[in-house]
Amino acid sequence: MSTYLGIDIAKKTFDAALLREDDRYRSKSFPNTPAGFEQLRVWLAKHQGLDAHVCLEATGIYGDALAHFLLDAGMRVSVVNPARIKAFAASELLRTKTDRMDARLIARFCRAMNPLPWQPLPPAVRALKALFLRVQSLKQMCQQECNRLAVAEAVVRPGIEAHIQTLETQIKELEQQIGEHIQAHADLRDKRKLLRAIPGIGPATLALVLACFASVIERFDNVRALVAYLGLNPCQHQSGESVHRPAHISRMGPALLRKCLFMPTLSACKHNPVIRAFFQRLRAAGKPGNVAVIAAMRKLVHIIYGVLKSGTAFDPDLHMTA
Template identity: 40%
Template sequence: MTATDSPNSSDAPANEATRAVGIDVSKASLEIVVLGRDADRSVARSIPNTKDGLDELQEWIDWEVEVDFEEVHVCLEASGGYERPVARYLHEQNLTVSVVNPRRTSAYAESQLNRSKTDPVDARLLARFCQREAPSPWQPASSDQQDLKDMTRGLQSLKKERDRLKNQIDRSNSPTVTNSLQSVLKSINEQIDQLEKAIDEHIQGCRSLARKQELLETIPGVGQTTAALVIAELGDPERFESAGQAAAYAGLTPAHHTSGSSVHRKPRLSKVGSSRLRKALYFQAISALRCNAAIEAFGDRLAKRGKAKLVIIGAAMRKLPHICYGVLKNGTPFNPSLHPGT
């Protein structure tokens, strides 16, 4: 993310009733900027990214900046998980907190013709973005949901490493190297088995997660592993207003590119969303095109219209989160009659 030294006065703030706070989060420290009402004045501070530092942040906002918590809107950037404890702590203090996609703030920074990048300047940019854009409030996942997300992401990482080692073994011409790699591969396979068992036990130990998995597994083409990942990444379906929003969260909505009468590019998947969820749905879409009557009929209809194979797979991928959202939202098993040819 980059930042700018001067605000764009032509942009009218959308969040004038609150005091915008930007926090640039790193592993060791928090750079904080609190904007004044006119966005030209601000106060800044750097504190350690620790529990004591967060307590210090609360007291600083309350006593030194003299702003009521009800008037504060804090904006943080998703930064590989470092932002999560900070966001949860501030949420517990009844502050309005937003955790924004770095692509949004990066685009905003570019629109401001930024020339500098430092942690304090980044924090100021986040505060200005918060004041002008008023991003949606963040809601923390339940501890069971967060634990499941951590485990499924860990499982994905192990499987990625397993595939990398397999490829390396296939390319190796040295028996010594091959034996060493096979020993590591055996250990990773054991860890994968253990983690898959732990994920299953975790889901079965939580009634709400177990019910969601049961519902998702009624969808032909969605297996146990994918169901767990969908639950982990999609989260509570109530946070989406529609199935379309759930598909957009996975980056599976079409992105159109047309301009005037001369630029008419083919629509593509936006890919602005959860890459983990999108990757999992790719393989399940291929499976669903063979074993899910509704998705299969949909694919056949697209094939008759001359659509390419990858286009059909992409369309099936987009339909799967719609169906997953429907069964989770309504709390009812998959009913193919509700999706005649989708």
């Protein structure tokens, strides 16, 4: 493939840079709307770019629609971690940052690194993820309102209380919708059955796992890759004799997933015999509480991976010896 299309996504617009064989660019900005997507297709056809390898950063909801549009148009699409683009920019010692320059940078990254094709989530999982993320947003808003209520003047308390009640009602309705959605799809239903058997995994964690990584678990060659994807892999920083920083997790994965796994891990430390024994062993060895909890979180991910990858129910004896 000799042409590369870098796309820099923003909320309302996106910049496209077509890198051609002669190392020259064609650049243009488009509205981030279905009409803008069609304008991009016409522009690419005009400049013989419909066979280009497309690359854009994983920017959440802002780029999803465009990525699906280009994929449906038969183009090869790669959606990459923004950290990779940032590191590539540092390697070029770039000093200027604009949307136009970023699009060109992404095109050069695509040519140099040839990232893997993007594999979108199945429609049922995409819908489940949207429902799950909406619940998390509403819970965050509800907590903010509860915090305000604690210090609010009497004149505004009724409005805050009404808003909290509305949010709680919406959360309950969405959680019920999540359960019905999982029940309506056989693959999600079967995986839920496997996950339910793991002590410490409740309804909220079930939705998290099914929405965010259960359906793509086959893409990970081993559990270490999944742990790295979640940003739970330990990292060391050592150089010579003078630099030796304490080890820490990478935190390069989705922060929301780590946050949502924290409370289930605490529950598993009490109710899951495998996690409980593992956690107590670390504490007895003198590990700080937060270090032991993070290690227990990785252990829980190992168990989830093993159960879903093998398709067999949770066996405490098997994981005790793992």
